[in-house]
Amino acid sequence: MAGLALELQELGAEARVCAPPDGEFAALLARVGVPLVPLGPTVRSVVAGTRPPTANDAFRLAPELVAARFETLTAAADGCDVLLATGLMPAGARDVAEKLGIRYVFACFHVFGLPSRHFPPGARPGKPSPRDETDNRVLWEQDAQRVNALYGEALNSHRAALGLPLVDNVRDYVFTDQPWLAADATLCPSQGMTDLDIVQTGAWVLPDVRPLSQELEAFLDADAPPVYVGFGSMAAYIPKDIARVAIAAIRAHGRRIVLARGWAGLAPIDDADDCFVVGEVNQQALFRRVAAVVHHGGAGTTATSARAGAPQVVVPQIADQPYWAARVAALGIGAAHDGPAPTVDSLFAALATALTPETRARARAVAGAIPTDGARVAAKMLLDASHPGQAAGARVNHTESPG
Structure with missing residues (x-):
């Protein structure tokens, strides 16, 4: 709007x-x-x-x-x-x-x-x-x-x-x-x-020209692209252990994490330096710098990820979110998690699809076709x-x- x-x-x-x-x-x-x-x-x-x-x-x-x-x-x-x-x-x-x-x-x-x-x-x-x-x-x-x-x-x-x-x-x-x-x-x-x-x-x-913070830029530049995790306004719907599950699954792939607090106030599970927490952030800029985006399947997050060419793992919770998860999977630009409550193993498997070179190439190709x-x-x-x-x-x- x-x-x-x-x-x-x-x-x-x-x-x-x-x-x-x-x-x-x-x-x-x-x-x-x-x-x-x-x-x-x-x-x-x-x-x-x-x-x-x-x-x-x-x-x-x-x-x-x-x-x-x-x-x-x-x-x-x-x-x-x-x-x-x-x-x-x-x-x-x-x-x-x-x-x-x-x-x-x-x-x-x-x-x-x-x-x-x-x-x-x-x-x-x-x-x-x-x-x-x-x-x-x-x-x-x-x-x-x-x-x-x-x-x-x-x-x-x-x-x-x-x-x-x-x-x-x-x-x-x-x-x-x-x-x-x-x-x-x-x-x-x-x-x-x-x-x-x-x-x-x-x-x-709405074009977002806000710069990423210096701290986030430094984190992104320090190693291979991390995986973003965020569930927006889904505070009342997401499992209480979603941060623990996501961090464990991403670490099992040898990736770092950018964790969005969201309305649920997600927080790291330990003090390791492979997890960076963000609040309000320019997703248009950030998603171009990550290996994949794990999210709930809101219309805006799905579209922003797609335009950025970022592979997605959609963990749908309510309403239209299963639809967006299915579209992401059908287009080959990511994976749809089966159900709203992932385990470490199930999210690891979905990430295995999203993090392949083939999914990355397909995500970039689709991004180029979106006006x-x-x-x-x-x-x-x-x-x-x-x-x-x-x-x-x-x-x-x-x-x-x-x-």
């Missing part, structure tokens, strides 16, 4: 970004000179506790998020030409755009959540589908019912207060018939994956639709949230 905001500004438009008020997001937007408009609770408060969110948490949070979007976006999108929303289910965003009489775009970063004849829906809080149901069309209809149960009452209550007609299928209303896919076509092919008319722009990349102008493509599309032939003066509101 920050990458898209930057491109919009460079084309002469004004961008406003509404997002959860985590400090990391504010710092990211500050790099492109866009203030964060706080929207809803922090992501940390939702996903980075000692346990994953429960179904009860979801049914409590969903109406709160709907109310926050109606309140925040009504003010933030006032005077804008377009409201672009992303997130797992940004119910409330299209409704605000409808009330304000402006264009609405839903953008996603993978096809996993879009209704399809070819694969079933992912897990969602609510009444589960029967175990013996295998018809994907039926399963997606039941998924829509679960979305309605989560968001429908709150959404339609707010719509009624604004004089808007009620919505009977919240999911499809949010997604629209023409969602935008902000992902690379090599990593995430969309042709034939869904009945929706997908507009694939390419991934939205980096997705954010510019999307920005031009937004502005051309709003003010054909005249970008200057347009205003675009972006919103994203954990629900």
Whole structure:
């Protein structure tokens, strides 16, 4: 989203970004000179506790998020030409755009959540589908019912207060018939994956020019390229011993380690000098310097690794992460770990695939085929639709949230 905001500004438009008020997001937007408009609770408060969110948490949070979007976006999108929303289910965003009489775009970063004849829906809080149901069309209809149960009452209550007609299928209303896919076509092919008319722009990349620290540069230069390990925001999901397992498996390959703390606060298991710990870091620069990247399979980390030509080992935890793991394996640019809880032996075996010269060569070849102008493509599309032939003066509101 920050990458898209930057491109919009460079084309002469004004961008406003509404997002959860985590400090990391504010710092990211500050790099492109866009203030964060706080929207809803922090992501940390939702996903980075000692346990994953429960179904009860979801049914409590969903109406709160709907109310926050109606309140925040009504003010933030006032005077804008377009409201672009992303997130797992940004119910409330299209409704605000409808009330304000402006264009609405839903953008996603993978096809996993879009209704399809070819694969079933992912897990969602609510009444589960029967175990013996295998018809994907039926399963997606039941998924829509679960979305309605989560968001429908709150959404339609707010719509009624604004004089808007009620919505009977919240999911499809949010997604629209023409969602935008902000992902690379090599990593995430969309042709034939869904009945929706997908507009694939390419991934939205924010160029990162921040230097690596002198200490990290010295560590990288001291010996052969190390293996990076990081699990981002997956604090509540990853096994508690993941750092010990990863370090042991990487050492068994004779490699050093760059360990990312992440929201789980991962730490070295001893005081050996073969492990360097990083916090916030320029992954675009770092991943070009490592032998492999071990990660959870987030859309951003997968794409950044692929663009850097770094072999990957994906240890998927939730949501779209198994999809990215499968794509990495199918493309031959790394390995998909079987399951979310690796042992030293299983991670050693996955690394054995990622660290071969053949995987490295394939990763570099794929990297060379991935375009980096997705954010510019999307920005031009937004502005051309709003003010054909005249970008200057347009205003675009972006919103994203954990629900």
